[in-house]
Amino acid sequence: MTKEELAQELSKEKHYSKILEYAGNAGIKTEKFSIGESARVFALLEEAGYGHQPSIRYVNKRRKADTLVLREAAEALVKGEDVDKVMEKLEPAFPVYKHLKKHYTRLIKENKKDSAAVVAESLNAYRWIHRQSNGAPRVVMVNIRGAYLTGMDATGKDMITMRTVAGKRETPTPTIDTYATSIVTNPYWNVPKSIAIKEIFPKAAKDENYLSRNKIEIINGKGEAINPEDIDWESMTAEKFPYRFRQETGGDNSLGLLKVEIKNPLAIYLHDTNARYLFASNQRWRSHGCVRVQHPTELANFMAGEKLLESDSLNEPDTVSIPPKWHKLKQRIPVFLLYLGADCNEKGDLLYFADVYKRDAPKA
Secondary structure (H helix, E strand, O other), X not given: OOHHHHHHHHOOHHHHHXXXXXXXXXXXXXXXXXXXXXXXXXXXXXXXXXXXXXXXXXXXXXXXXXXXXXXXXXXXXXXXXXXXXXXXXXXXXXXXXXXXXHHHHHHHHOOOHHHHXXXXXXXXHHHHHHHHHOOOXXXXXXXXXXXXXXXXXXXXXXXXXXXXXXXXXXXXXXXXXXXXXXEEEOXXXXXXXXXXXXXXXXXXXXXXXXXXXXXXXXXXXOOOEEOHHHOOHHHOOOOOOOOEEEEOOXXXXXXXXXXXXXXXXXXXXXXXXXXXXXXXXXXOEEEOOOEEEOOHHHHHHHHHOOOOOOOOOOOOOOOOOOOOEEEEEEEEEXXXXXXXXXXXXXXXXXXXXXXXXXXXXXXX
């Protein structure tokens, strides 16, 4: 049968009503698919298996759904195979996804529609991860709203979990769908312009020892260090400052001793921190936007798929300044920074997270 013939057959009531029912039980809003037009059939199958794009500020590349998988599902349904089994094969095999589906069903039965809607958004997010991961061996997901990181294998099984420090409300961490490119040990911190203007320049202009005390260099357009004493601070303004600030490597560096570079135009990355005490707090929205990770070595080794670094390799003395070293990842590892209101732990317990950025607040 052609794709059009498959769609026409599945749009018949005897097939389509069952597909719609299954999709509804997975938290999919079926209203837009409720009219059984043949053109909608494959769109519904795609939604059930791969979801739609959540609210994400930057997506590196939108992946197409696997049309072969969708066609196989359609053929199986036309042949009369069990709808639940066919549709389940389309969906993510992630254990967390299955846990969330069970909780969604329970919440609907308990008439807790608001809570069910939050879980439905997370179900779609995992379907989107299923689409975008595209058979990757490992995936990293940061839930900004919960301030934690999860590393999953190709089947969606949790391999690593750790706390994170995300952006504060004034400088929120943006939602991003991208991939990691490399691990940098002993990274420089090239101070973003916004931080340079608001924080670094005023302190440097006021205190002549501020830059040396914090191991911050002034770098010109050629990448050369400039002597702070050669700058006329009184006649200079932060907005017209022609140089950039760069913090030396070492334990005092704001990025700590490791950075994970992820492809994006927003200057966002995952990194270690010299303020590791923050991970003990439950209020971990303290950064300027980047994501600080609790166990950077563990994350680096997970992403590399091998023991890239020894567990104690980041315990260098604070006084040591070692040149940066780039470790390019051999495989593309998808990274998702999402804003999920609900998720499940390894035990399958449903967890809710506060709306730290007040995005769900009613608009005035």
